[in-house]
Amino acid sequence: MVALDDPPTAARTRARPVRRRPSAVAWVRRGGLTTLVFFLPLLLTFAYFSWWPILRSLVLSLQQTNFIVTEWVGLANFERVLADPLLLTAVWNTTYFTLLAVAIGFPVPILLAVLIAEMRRTRGFASVLAYLPVIIPPVVSVLLWKTFYRPDEAGLFNTILGWFGLGPLPWLNDPDLVIPAIVVQATWASFGTAVIIYLATLMTIRTELYEAAEIDGASILRRFWHVTLPQMRGILLIMLLLQLIGTFQVFTEPYIMTGGGPENRSMTLLLLIYRYAFVSGDYGRATALSLLLALALSLLSAIYLWATRRWSTS
Amino acid sequence: MTNVTTEPATAEPTRARRRRAPAEDVRDERSIISTMDRKSPLVRGVVAVAGGLLLVALVVTCAGPLFWLFKAATSTSTETLAQPFGLWPSGLHWENVTAAWSTVRFGTYLRNTLIICAGSWFFGLLVATTGGYGIAILRPAYAKVVEIAVLATLFIPGVISLVALYLTVVNLPLLNVNLLNSFWAVWLPASASAFNVLLVSRYFQAIPRELFEAARIDGAGSFRVFWSLVLPLAKPILGVVSLLTIIGAYKDFLWPLLALPDHDLQPISVALPRVESSTDLGVFMAALFVSVVIPVALFLVFQRQFLRAAGSAGAIKG
Numbered sequence: 001m002v003a004l005d006d007p008p009t010a011a012r013t014r015a016r017p018v019r020r021r022p023s024a025v026a027w028v029r030r031g032g033l034t035t036l037v038f039f040l041p042l043l044l045t046f047a048y049f050s051w052w053p054i055l056r057s058l059v060l061s062l063q064q065t066n067f068i069v070t071e072w073v074g075l076a077n078f079e080r081v082l083a084d085p086l087l088l089t090a091v092w093n094t095t096y097f098t099l100l101a102v103a104i105g106f107p108v109p110i111l112l113a114v115l116i117a118e119m120r121r122t123r124g125f126a127s128v129l130a131y132l133p134v135i136i137p138p139v140v141s142v143l144l145w146k147t148f149y150r151p152d153e154a155g156l157f158n159t160i161l162g163w164f165g166l167g168p169l170p171w172l173n174d175p176d177l178v179i180p181a182i183v184v185q186a187t188w189a190s191f192g193t194a195v196i197i198y199l200a201t202l203m204t205i206r207t208e209l210y211e212a213a214e215i216d217g218a219s220i221l222r223r224f225w226h227v228t229l230p231q232m233r234g235i236l237l238i239m240l241l242l243q244l245i246g247t248f249q250v251f252t253e254p255y256i257m258t259g260g261g262p263e264n265r266s267m268t269l270l271l272l273i274y275r276y277a278f279v280s281g282d283y284g285r286a287t288a289l290s291l292l293l294a295l296a297l298s299l300l301s302a303i304y305l306w307a308t309r310r311w312s313t314s
Numbered sequence: 315m316t317n318v319t320t321e322p323a324t325a326e327p328t329r330a331r332r333r334r335a336p337a338e339d340v341r342d343e344r345s346i347i348s349t350m351d352r353k354s355p356l357v358r359g360v361v362a363v364a365g366g367l368l369l370v371a372l373v374v375t376c377a378g379p380l381f382w383l384f385k386a387a388t389s390t391s392t393e394t395l396a397q398p399f400g401l402w403p404s405g406l407h408w409e410n411v412t413a414a415w416s417t418v419r420f421g422t423y424l425r426n427t428l429i430i431c432a433g434s435w436f437f438g439l440l441v442a443t444t445g446g447y448g449i450a451i452l453r454p455a456y457a458k459v460v461e462i463a464v465l466a467t468l469f470i471p472g473v474i475s476l477v478a479l480y481l482t483v484v485n486l487p488l489l490n491v492n493l494l495n496s497f498w499a500v501w502l503p504a505s506a507s508a509f510n511v512l513l514v515s516r517y518f519q520a521i522p523r524e525l526f527e528a529a530r531i532d533g534a535g536s537f538r539v540f541w542s543l544v545l546p547l548a549k550p551i552l553g554v555v556s557l558l559t560i561i562g563a564y565k566d567f568l569w570p571l572l573a574l575p576d577h578d579l580q581p582i583s584v585a586l587p588r589v590e591s592s593t594d595l596g597v598f599m600a601a602l603f604v605s606v607v608i609p610v611a612l613f614l615v616f617q618r619q620f621l622r623a624a625g626s627a628g629a630i631k632g
Contacts, residue, residue, distance in 0.1 A: 034536045035452045039460065042445030042511065045437070049503040050467050053475035053482050060478055067484075112368070117345050119365045128617050129372040131624065132380065135613045137565045139583040140605050143590060144383055147599075154395040156382070188375065193624055200625035202345070214348055220357070223346045249473050252567050256587045270473060277477045278572065286477045294474040301469075 060287040077288035087289075089264050090272045097179050097268060098247040105187045105194070105247075106240055112191070113198035114228060127199060134192040142256045145185040146172070149257075172258055175265040182253050182266060194239055198232065205231045237308050244304075245297055269293050380606065387411065387603035391595040410600035418589055420582070420601050426574075427564060427581035430500050434563035435556055437505035442555055443548070446514030447540050451526060461515070468508045479503060480572050499573035504563060510555050513626075517551040518544060554623040557616075564609060 027033070064073045081087060116126045133141065148156040149171040161167030171181050205228065213223045229236075251270040254260060260267035260275075269289070277286035351357045386394045388406045397403060414420040448454070449461045483493045483503070493499035521544065529539050545552070567583045574580050577588075582605045590598060613620050 031452075031536055032454065035448060035454045038444045038448040038452060038536065038540070039454075040444075041437075041441045041505075042448065042460070042464070045441050045502055045506040046464060046467070046508075048482065048486065049479060049506040050475070050508070051463065052487065053478035054467070054470060056478040056482065057474050060481070065481075114346070115364060115368050118347055118361060119368070122365065122369055124617075126369060126372055127621060128614075129369075129376045131617075131621060132376045132610065132613070134624075135561075135609045135620070136380070136606050137567075137583050137609070139565075139567050139586055140602050143586060143598075144379060144602060146590075147386075147595075148379070154398060156398050159398045188379075192376075196621055196624040210346060210348065214350070220347055220351060228346055245471060249471065255568075273473065273476070274568075277480070283477050283481060290473050290475075290477060294471045297471045297473075298469075 057287050057291060060284060061291050062284075064284045066281065073284065077284040078292070080285050081289045081292065084272075086264065086267060086272060090267050090269045093179065093264075093266060094248060094250070094268045097183060097250060098244060100180060100183045101186060101247045101250075102240070102243055104183065105191060105243060108187070109191045109194035109198060110232075110236070113195045113202060114224065116195065117199060117202045127196060130195045131192040133189050136189070138189060138252050139256065141189045142185065142253055145188075146257050149181055173262055175263050178258060178262065178266045182257055185257075186247070186250065186253050194243075197235065197239065201232055201235045202228070233311050237311060241301060241304050244300065248293070248297060380610065383599060383603050383606065386596070386599040388600075389596060391597075394595060394599070407596065410596045411604065413594070413597045414601040414604065417597060418585075418593055418601050420604065422578060423580060423582040423585040424604075426579055427583070429497055430566075430570065430581050431560050431563045433497055433501035434504040435559050437501045438507060438510055438559040439552065439555060441505045442507070442510040442514040443545065443552070444540075445511045446518050447544055449511070450515040450518035451521075451539075451544065452536065464508045464511050468512070476568075483573060493573070495574060495576045495579060497574075497579070500563075500566075500570050503569065503573075504559070504566070507559070510559065513555060514548070514551055517548055521547055553619060554626055557619060557623045561609070 061077055062072060062074060064071050064077070112130060116123055116130070119126055136144075150156075150158065151168065151170040151173050153159065153162060153168055155168070155171070157171065158168035161169065169177065172178050209227050209231065210223060213227050218226060249270055250268050251274065254266045254268050254271055255274070258266045260271050270293075273286045273289050273293070276282045276289060347357065347361065352361070385401065387410055388408060389400075389402055390404065390407055393400060393403050445460075445464070449457050449464075483499045485492060493502075525543060525547075526539055529543050534543070565583065566581075570581050571584045574584065577585070580588075582601075586598075586601060586605065589601075593601070
């Protein structure tokens, strides 16, 4: 029947391709199967390692599991997260860390990139130097700085302080110095990325704008303020948000340098999640805290994007 | 400290080369400070001094720690502790490096790191290119849904799924396989990178569609178009994605720490913090130094590609 029907339908399809309901065979003929084969690696890896874990977090935060028995506990995990006195410490430490990291790590790369862009002969050399710390694996750079911060006289910073008759300072063992010390290391390790991105943006600023400003008699500093910065505002806004989100999830630096000490003064939210899940085996509680953090970060991003919508370029 | 004095000398050839061909640079060189400004001695002086200071600061802060690491790796522990800034009081001690291989088993960890990098690179490219081809060029009816689902993961903070990802890897749904302590547990999650898929599919979208139509008329199927047309055309972006994935795999710490509890399978980034307290300082510094030398050497050889990859990563964010 199909064979009898086929020629006229095929002729009609050619004229009006939308009308014919696709059968599985036709779908394969048209290359539907080959197309699906191309999608398989993406679909499988994303389903298993991206989409499913995200959905599972939502479920897991309402459960208590030890691999063998899983039971629903409602919002108990969230209650236990909020009842933990360490939570407030971790929130405060993480916020302090982020504010300090952004206060140093946001303006410095902008200034560096603008200065490097003005250096005609040594621009390439300077950008290679600025990117060098980014190439070093974070673990190595953290361990290296940990030896710089040694609390005895053998530490590099204490040796330098010793030249001026100061110190030695306990650095990472000092409850008040520990976060600033980690921030300096983290900024050192990451500022190069921002410099390279800003340099690439600076190269795209149309030269006519500078020429017009110059003809209007704008000084060099005014050109920076009225041409360069406004032209960069799109990327600056995004980079600030990405830095905020990134530093809120800081883990490697405090984990390796201090493990959260001294006196929990460098205990960050991610360290707390790690401790809940992989030290205490309390996966429900850890997921509940992850969800709260993710929710806070999404809210922060939404407010940030809403508040800055007038300044963004597109 | 010594490289402060040697670096200006190495910068000299570039300066000479630039001077010989000034014409081609003129348009590109327009920045905040114009050629007119540069004629004024005050501006020239300020620019020269600021530029010089900036370079010295960059050399001291960025190259200095690496140089110190090299010094500490080739000095004895007692020397490093007694004179942190002393330059090789008793000569070079390369034995630290060999000791790192014998006592810390650095070779095993380095091999694991290379296996992790190679696998993450292969699967990362496989997913990004086939997925990008499907989303940008084959465009079946469901392509839009897949694209949105992939994009959405970019906006979800990574922390949300850390614990759930761990539990998924411990027991894969439907398959009931435990990937813990196998390299698959590191390769596969790394390859589900929305960023790479986005980077590649945007690049594929920019390829003129007439090329594919022409190839189809010549009788090439989807696989043929993918392999002999799209991939060769996409070499620049494949280079960028390769660099970003390999660097990412080399740097990763938290996930391999969770996924590979077996010491014999751990990469250097996981092994180094573990052995820190039980290792002689000089030997440990040597191990750190070797872990740094490989990426830094690659960076210095392929600096242009590295910097372009970093820049284009920013272009996507912007």
